[in-house]
Amino acid sequence: MRYGAVEAVHGISFGVEPGQVTALIGANGAGKSSTLAAISGLVPAGGRIRFAGHEIVGRPPHEIVRAGIVQVPEGREILARMSVEENLLMGLRGRDRSHLASAYERFPILGERRALLAGSLSGGEQQMLAIARALLAEPRLLLLDEPSLGLAPLVVARVFDALADLRRQGVTMLLVEQNALRALRLAHHAYVMDLGRIVMRGTGEALLKDEGVARTYLGVT
Ligand SMILES: Nc1ncnc2c1ncn2[C@@H]1O[C@H](COP(=O)(O)OP(=O)(O)OP(=O)(O)O)[C@@H](O)[C@H]1O
Ligand SMILES: [Mg+2]
Incomplete structure:
Protein backbone atom coordinates (compact mmCIF):
# COMPACT_ATOMS: atom_id res chain seq x y z
CA MET A 1 0.00 0.00 0.00
CA ARG A 2 1.50 3.30 -1.03
CA TYR A 3 0.73 6.99 -1.10
CA GLY A 4 2.61 8.13 -4.19
CA ALA A 5 6.25 7.38 -3.51
CA VAL A 6 5.67 6.54 0.14
CA GLU A 7 5.20 2.86 0.79
CA ALA A 8 2.97 2.80 3.88
CA VAL A 9 2.45 -0.95 4.27
CA HIS A 10 4.66 -3.66 2.89
CA GLY A 11 4.21 -7.42 2.73
CA ILE A 12 2.04 -7.91 5.76
CA SER A 13 0.01 -11.05 6.31
CA PHE A 14 -2.47 -11.70 9.06
CA GLY A 15 -5.85 -13.21 9.71
CA VAL A 16 -8.98 -12.31 11.65
CA GLU A 17 -11.03 -15.16 13.08
CA PRO A 18 -14.81 -14.94 13.25
CA GLY A 19 -16.11 -14.15 16.72
CA GLN A 20 -12.74 -12.93 17.89
CA VAL A 21 -11.05 -9.62 18.59
CA THR A 22 -7.87 -8.98 16.64
CA ALA A 23 -5.75 -5.94 17.47
CA LEU A 24 -3.17 -4.01 15.47
CA ILE A 25 -0.87 -1.96 17.65
CA GLY A 26 2.23 0.06 16.90
CA ALA A 27 3.75 3.52 16.92
CA ASN A 28 2.61 6.57 14.94
CA GLY A 29 2.90 6.06 11.22
CA ALA A 30 3.30 2.29 11.50
CA GLY A 31 0.62 1.72 8.88
CA LYS A 32 -2.32 0.67 11.05
CA SER A 33 -4.90 3.09 9.63
CA SER A 34 -3.61 2.41 6.14
CA THR A 35 -4.21 -1.30 6.66
CA LEU A 36 -7.82 -0.64 7.69
CA ALA A 37 -8.28 1.73 4.75
CA ALA A 38 -7.03 -0.96 2.39
CA ILE A 39 -9.47 -3.51 3.83
CA SER A 40 -12.33 -1.00 3.50
CA GLY A 41 -11.34 -0.32 -0.09
CA LEU A 42 -10.67 3.35 0.58
CA VAL A 43 -7.10 3.21 -0.74
CA PRO A 44 -5.69 0.92 -3.40
CA ALA A 45 -3.64 -2.04 -2.22
CA GLY A 46 -1.65 -4.78 -3.84
CA GLY A 47 -1.65 -8.37 -2.75
CA ARG A 48 -4.73 -10.20 -1.60
CA ILE A 49 -7.39 -9.55 0.99
CA ARG A 50 -9.82 -12.41 1.31
CA PHE A 51 -13.04 -12.05 3.23
CA ALA A 52 -15.33 -15.02 3.83
CA GLY A 53 -13.78 -16.78 0.85
CA HIS A 54 -13.94 -13.84 -1.56
CA GLU A 55 -11.19 -11.62 -2.89
CA ILE A 56 -11.98 -8.01 -2.00
CA VAL A 57 -8.90 -6.15 -3.21
CA GLY A 58 -9.93 -3.72 -5.92
CA ARG A 59 -13.60 -3.75 -5.04
CA PRO A 60 -15.26 -0.38 -4.33
CA PRO A 61 -15.99 0.59 -0.71
CA HIS A 62 -19.78 0.22 -0.97
CA GLU A 63 -19.43 -3.38 -2.13
CA ILE A 64 -17.08 -4.12 0.75
CA VAL A 65 -19.62 -2.65 3.18
CA ARG A 66 -22.33 -4.75 1.57
CA ALA A 67 -20.14 -7.83 2.01
CA GLY A 68 -20.23 -7.10 5.75
CA ILE A 69 -17.13 -5.07 6.59
CA VAL A 70 -18.04 -1.84 8.36
CA GLN A 71 -15.51 0.63 9.71
CA VAL A 72 -15.92 3.01 12.62
CA PRO A 73 -13.76 5.85 11.33
CA GLU A 74 -11.00 7.50 13.35
CA GLY A 75 -12.44 10.74 14.68
CA ARG A 76 -15.92 9.19 14.79
CA GLU A 77 -17.47 11.31 12.00
CA ILE A 78 -20.85 11.71 13.59
CA GLU A 138 -25.06 -5.81 11.14
CA PRO A 139 -21.43 -6.13 10.10
CA ARG A 140 -19.74 -9.51 9.92
CA LEU A 141 -16.51 -7.66 10.66
CA LEU A 142 -16.27 -4.41 12.56
CA LEU A 143 -13.17 -2.28 11.98
CA LEU A 144 -12.28 0.26 14.66
CA ASP A 145 -9.62 2.92 14.25
CA GLU A 146 -8.42 4.39 17.56
CA PRO A 147 -11.73 4.38 19.45
CA SER A 148 -10.00 5.85 22.52
CA LEU A 149 -8.35 8.75 20.68
CA GLY A 150 -8.65 12.07 22.50
CA LEU A 151 -10.76 10.72 25.35
CA ALA A 152 -10.12 11.21 29.06
CA PRO A 153 -8.87 8.08 30.89
CA LEU A 154 -12.18 7.44 32.64
CA VAL A 155 -14.04 7.68 29.35
CA VAL A 156 -11.50 5.42 27.64
CA ALA A 157 -12.31 2.82 30.28
CA ARG A 158 -16.01 3.11 29.45
CA VAL A 159 -15.45 2.74 25.72
CA PHE A 160 -13.37 -0.37 26.34
CA ASP A 161 -16.09 -1.74 28.65
CA ALA A 162 -18.47 -1.39 25.72
CA LEU A 163 -16.01 -3.17 23.43
CA ALA A 164 -15.66 -5.95 26.02
CA ASP A 165 -19.45 -6.35 25.93
CA LEU A 166 -19.29 -6.68 22.14
CA ARG A 167 -16.52 -9.24 22.51
CA ARG A 168 -18.74 -11.29 24.84
CA GLN A 169 -21.52 -11.09 22.26
CA GLY A 170 -19.18 -12.56 19.67
CA VAL A 171 -18.83 -9.48 17.47
CA THR A 172 -15.84 -9.95 15.18
CA MET A 173 -13.55 -6.94 15.49
CA LEU A 174 -10.31 -5.68 14.04
CA LEU A 175 -9.15 -2.98 16.41
CA VAL A 176 -6.42 -0.43 15.79
CA GLU A 177 -5.23 1.24 18.97
CA GLN A 178 -2.43 3.36 20.35
CA ASN A 179 -3.55 2.30 23.81
CA ALA A 180 -1.68 -0.97 23.51
CA LEU A 181 -2.36 -2.07 27.07
CA ARG A 182 -6.12 -1.94 26.70
CA ALA A 183 -6.04 -3.35 23.18
CA LEU A 184 -3.95 -6.35 24.21
CA ARG A 185 -6.18 -7.02 27.22
CA LEU A 186 -9.20 -7.08 24.94
CA ALA A 187 -7.75 -8.95 21.97
CA HIS A 188 -7.65 -12.69 21.37
CA HIS A 189 -4.85 -12.11 18.86
CA ALA A 190 -2.66 -9.13 18.18
CA TYR A 191 -0.11 -7.91 15.68
CA VAL A 192 2.53 -5.29 16.28
CA MET A 193 3.27 -3.07 13.28
CA ASP A 194 6.34 -0.95 12.72
CA LEU A 195 7.26 1.01 9.58
CA GLY A 196 4.67 -0.76 7.47
CA ARG A 197 5.50 -4.28 8.56
CA ILE A 198 4.27 -6.74 11.13
CA VAL A 199 7.14 -7.24 13.55
CA MET A 200 5.47 -9.38 16.19
CA ARG A 201 2.37 -11.49 16.59
CA GLY A 202 0.74 -13.57 19.29
CA THR A 203 -2.20 -13.83 21.62
CA GLY A 204 -3.05 -10.64 23.47
CA GLU A 205 -2.03 -12.38 26.66
CA ALA A 206 1.36 -13.46 25.33
CA LEU A 207 2.20 -10.01 23.96
CA LEU A 208 1.21 -8.42 27.28
CA LYS A 209 3.84 -10.57 28.96
CA ASP A 210 6.52 -9.90 26.34
CA GLU A 211 9.31 -7.70 27.72
CA GLY A 212 10.05 -6.02 24.39
CA VAL A 213 6.40 -5.12 23.89
CA ALA A 214 6.17 -3.88 27.46
CA ARG A 215 9.20 -1.64 27.04
CA THR A 216 8.31 -0.26 23.62
CA TYR A 217 4.53 -0.04 23.66
CA LEU A 218 3.31 -0.25 27.24
CA GLY A 219 5.66 2.31 28.73
CA VAL A 220 7.09 -0.22 31.20
CA THR A 221 10.77 0.39 32.01
N1 LIG B 1 -2.87 10.47 2.86
C1 LIG B 1 -1.56 10.20 2.97
N2 LIG B 1 -0.67 10.68 2.07
C2 LIG B 1 0.65 10.40 2.19
N3 LIG B 1 1.18 9.63 3.15
C3 LIG B 1 0.35 9.12 4.07
C4 LIG B 1 -1.08 9.37 4.04
N4 LIG B 1 -1.65 8.74 5.08
C5 LIG B 1 -0.65 8.12 5.73
N5 LIG B 1 0.55 8.35 5.13
C6 LIG B 1 1.85 7.80 5.54
O1 LIG B 1 1.74 6.39 5.57
C7 LIG B 1 2.42 5.85 6.70
C8 LIG B 1 1.43 5.03 7.54
O2 LIG B 1 0.46 5.92 8.09
P1 LIG B 1 -0.81 5.40 8.90
O3 LIG B 1 -1.69 6.56 9.07
O4 LIG B 1 -1.35 4.19 8.25
O5 LIG B 1 -0.14 4.99 10.28
P2 LIG B 1 -0.83 4.65 11.68
O6 LIG B 1 -0.15 3.43 12.17
O7 LIG B 1 -2.29 4.63 11.55
O8 LIG B 1 -0.37 5.88 12.56
P3 LIG B 1 -1.11 6.70 13.71
O9 LIG B 1 -0.85 5.95 14.98
O10 LIG B 1 -0.41 8.01 13.70
O11 LIG B 1 -2.56 6.80 13.38
C9 LIG B 1 3.04 7.01 7.42
O12 LIG B 1 4.36 7.14 6.99
C10 LIG B 1 2.21 8.19 6.97
O13 LIG B 1 2.96 9.37 6.99
MG1 LIG C 1 -3.82 5.74 12.40
Missing part, protein backbone atom coordinates in the same frame (compact mmCIF):
# COMPACT_ATOMS: atom_id res chain seq x y z
CA LEU A 79 -23.11 14.47 12.28
CA ALA A 80 -23.06 17.01 15.09
CA ARG A 81 -26.07 19.03 13.95
CA MET A 82 -28.33 16.00 13.67
CA SER A 83 -29.94 14.21 16.58
CA VAL A 84 -28.59 11.01 18.07
CA GLU A 85 -31.49 9.11 16.52
CA GLU A 86 -30.97 10.67 13.08
CA ASN A 87 -27.34 9.59 13.22
CA LEU A 88 -28.41 6.06 14.07
CA LEU A 89 -31.02 5.99 11.30
CA MET A 90 -28.21 6.47 8.78
CA GLY A 91 -26.60 3.29 10.03
CA LEU A 92 -29.68 1.27 9.12
CA ARG A 93 -28.96 1.47 5.40
CA GLY A 94 -32.60 1.05 4.51
CA ARG A 95 -33.46 -1.53 7.15
CA ASP A 96 -36.55 -1.01 9.28
CA ARG A 97 -36.22 1.54 12.09
CA SER A 98 -37.43 -1.02 14.63
CA HIS A 99 -33.78 -2.18 14.61
CA LEU A 100 -32.88 0.99 16.51
CA ALA A 101 -34.12 -0.77 19.66
CA SER A 102 -31.06 -3.01 19.55
CA ALA A 103 -28.76 0.04 19.61
CA TYR A 104 -30.60 1.53 22.58
CA GLU A 105 -30.44 -1.79 24.37
CA ARG A 106 -26.71 -2.02 23.84
CA PHE A 107 -26.08 1.62 24.71
CA PRO A 108 -28.86 2.81 27.06
CA ILE A 109 -27.26 6.26 27.29
CA LEU A 110 -28.02 6.76 23.58
CA GLY A 111 -31.66 5.93 24.22
CA GLU A 112 -31.81 8.55 26.95
CA ARG A 113 -30.26 11.12 24.62
CA ARG A 114 -31.91 10.09 21.37
CA ALA A 115 -33.51 13.50 20.76
CA LEU A 116 -30.41 15.57 21.56
CA LEU A 117 -28.02 16.92 18.98
CA ALA A 118 -25.17 14.48 18.53
CA GLY A 119 -22.72 17.37 18.88
CA SER A 120 -23.90 17.93 22.44
CA LEU A 121 -22.76 14.47 23.54
CA SER A 122 -19.48 13.98 25.38
CA GLY A 123 -16.55 12.52 23.44
CA GLY A 124 -17.13 9.08 24.90
CA GLU A 125 -20.83 9.15 24.07
CA GLN A 126 -20.03 10.23 20.53
CA GLN A 127 -17.71 7.25 20.22
CA MET A 128 -20.52 4.96 21.47
CA LEU A 129 -22.79 6.56 18.88
CA ALA A 130 -20.31 5.89 16.09
CA ILE A 131 -19.96 2.26 17.20
CA ALA A 132 -23.72 1.82 17.59
CA ARG A 133 -24.29 3.27 14.12
CA ALA A 134 -21.76 0.89 12.57
CA LEU A 135 -23.34 -2.10 14.35
CA LEU A 136 -26.78 -1.25 12.93
CA ALA A 137 -25.48 -2.34 9.55
